[in-house]
Amino acid sequence: MPMVQILLVYNKLDQQLAKGGIKIKTIKTSVITENVARMAQEANFYLGADVMEAFKKAYESEVSNTGKEILQILIKNAEIARDEQVPMCQDCGYAVIFLELGQDVRIEGGDLYEAITEGVRQGYTKGYLRKSIVSHPLDRKNTGDNTPPVIHTTIVPGEHLKITLAPKGGGSENMSAIKMMKPADGVEGVKNFVLEVAKNAGPNPCPPVILGVGIGGTMEKAALIAKEALLREIGSKNEDPVMAKLEAELLEKVNNLGFGPQGLGGRNFALAVHIKTYPAHIASLPVAVNINCHAARHKEVTL
Amino acid sequence: MTQIRLTTPLSDEDVSKLRIGQQVLINGLIYTGRDAAHKRMVDLIQAGKINELPFDPKGQIIYYVGPSPTKPGKVVGSCGPTTSYRMDPYAPELYKLGLKASIGKGKRSPEVIEAMKKYKGVYFAAIGGAAALIAKSIKSAKVIAYPDLGAEAVHEFVVEDFPVVVVNDTLGGDLYQEGIKIYAVK
Numbered sequence: 001m002p003m004v005q006i007l008l009v010y011n012k013l014d015q016q017l018a019k020g021g022i023k024i025k026t027i028k029t030s031v032i033t034e035n036v037a038r039m040a041q042e043a044n045f046y047l048g049a050d051v052m053e054a055f056k057k058a059y060e061s062e063v064s065n066t067g068k069e070i071l072q073i074l075i076k077n078a079e080i081a082r083d084e085q086v087p088m089c090q091d092c093g094y095a096v097i098f099l100e101l102g103q104d105v106r107i108e109g110g111d112l113y114e115a116i117t118e119g120v121r122q123g124y125t126k127g128y129l130r131k132s133i134v135s136h137p138l139d140r141k142n143t144g145d146n147t148p149p150v151i152h153t154t155i156v157p158g159e160h161l162k163i164t165l166a167p168k169g170g171g172s173e174n175m176s177a178i179k180m181m182k183p184a185d186g187v188e189g190v191k192n193f194v195l196e197v198a199k200n201a202g203p204n205p206c207p208p209v210i211l212g213v214g215i216g217g218t219m220e221k222a223a224l225i226a227k228e229a230l231l232r233e234i235g236s237k238n239e240d241p242v243m244a245k246l247e248a249e250l251l252e253k254v255n256n257l258g259f260g261p262q263g264l265g266g267r268n269f270a271l272a273v274h275i276k277t278y279p280a281h282i283a284s285l286p287v288a289v290n291i292n293c294h295a296a297r298h299k300e301v302t303l
Numbered sequence: 304m305t306q307i308r309l310t311t312p313l314s315d316e317d318v319s320k321l322r323i324g325q326q327v328l329i330n331g332l333i334y335t336g337r338d339a340a341h342k343r344m345v346d347l348i349q350a351g352k353i354n355e356l357p358f359d360p361k362g363q364i365i366y367y368v369g370p371s372p373t374k375p376g377k378v379v380g381s382c383g384p385t386t387s388y389r390m391d392p393y394a395p396e397l398y399k400l401g402l403k404a405s406i407g408k409g410k411r412s413p414e415v416i417e418a419m420k421k422y423k424g425v426y427f428a429a430i431g432g433a434a435a436l437i438a439k440s441i442k443s444a445k446v447i448a449y450p451d452l453g454a455e456a457v458h459e460f461v462v463e464d465f466p467v468v469v470v471n472d473t474l475g476g477d478l479y480q481e482g483i484k485i486y487a488v489k
Contacts, residue, residue, distance in 0.1 A: 063486065066324075074430070074432065074433060076433075076436055086374060086381055086435050087371045090369060090382050090383050091369075092371060128372040128374045129371060130370070171386045171431065203409045203410060204408070204409035257487060258485070258486035258487030259486075260482075260483070264482045265478075266486050267486055
């Protein structure tokens with residue numbers, strides 16, 4: 001295209017922008033990297049206020065003395081991590097990133113995913129966070145900088161980029177499970193499966209835990225919404241009243257198993273059960289249970 | 304609850320009197336090891352190269368942990384226990400060589416519980432996720448083997464009143480089984 005024509009196109013675009021016809025927000029990759037690096041450290045140093053609040057409530061309701069002592073220790077541990085800016089857990093997690101990308105956003109300065117990966121690399125290195133990722137699941141050589149992250153992207157209307165970083169520990173991830181159930185299994189089947197996963201996990205995933213339950217979709221969708229459910233604030237109510245009731249019932253049932261904090265006996269095995277649903281195929285009832293240890297870490301930023 | 308103080312190395316008598324649910328404060332030297340270090344150690348044992356082990360397991364305690372990197376000015380990074388079942392395939396070999404205790408979190412296999420009965424060993428739980436707090440009881444730390452494994456290298460820790468709970472004793476008792484019975488609602 002000749003230069004004059006290019007200038008004309010730009011001129012027209014400028015006029016449209018000025019009139020508010022097209023709004024495009026530009027976000028620099030360097031800003032994304034900085035924010036990811038900061039959040040990786042903050043997520044590992046500062047336990048969320050909702051988790052602290054849940055610890056205190058669990059302390060009040062716990063009937064086992066050992067359980068009470070453990071909850072006190074966990075509160076103290078979070079305070080030390082915050083005051084000394086050290087990771088609350090040595091397992092600083094797999095960096096799981098949720099991106100909500102507005103369709104009117106333009107990323108400037110390079111590859112968006114590379115910018116995020118660089119943020120993880122810098123955050124885990126500068127923050128003295130443990131590097132827990134191996135480059136191949138069978139070769140098992142540590143990548144040395146906790147990359148790559150796992151990135152889930154959703155495109156939405158708007159001009160913003162929301163980044164959520166949720167470091168996920170291996171111990172609780174290992175106790176998570178998925179089952180492709182029959183539609184006839186229904187809600188009773190779902191309840192039984194959640195209880196079965198909790199029973200099998202017992203002391204292993206560092207209770208008190210949070211259970212993220214994904215019901216519906218396809219196999220991978222169920223697993224993904226189970227993980228998304230873990231991001232919900234503890235103590236918040238499910239928008240669906242039927243699911244809110246099911247969450248309360250499941251919480252009571254898993255706590256009645258008697259595992260308690262650290263599985264050493266008590267009534268606070270889980271701090272919360274969070275359910276997320278998605279439409280399912282007429283033939284399917286997928287159910288995924290993603291367990292989060294008590295170090296329920298996540299930070300978000302909207303650019 | 305009364306707390307029992309133990310100093311390493313441990314004798315058969317030291318561990319034989321321990322019972323599930325007791326709180327123990329450990330003092331002295333302890334060694335660390337996770338999946339990768341265990342695999343190397345057991346490969347050595349099976350190849351008959353016991354003298355090449357990073358430390359003599361006799362009377363010692365192994366702590367299942369991969370610490371976070373040490374921040375300048377600190378003794379060690381955060382270092383809470385990792386889940387123990389992953390070391391189950393290797394643990395009996397070490398108890399057989401005289402290891403007196405392991406520290407981790409979570410259930411052990413029937414084979415490990417049997418090995419502890421047979422060779423007089425115990426299993427302690429430390430509080431999973433209390434990693435910043437646990438680091439306070441570690442007074443010195445150094446890597447003694449497998450530095451190429453990073454966080455998974457074998458460290459030697461000098462600990463002072465390192466808090467643990469007896470989960471499996473030399474009688475085959477299991478706190479994870481017993482502890483929940485009182486609190487389970489039928």
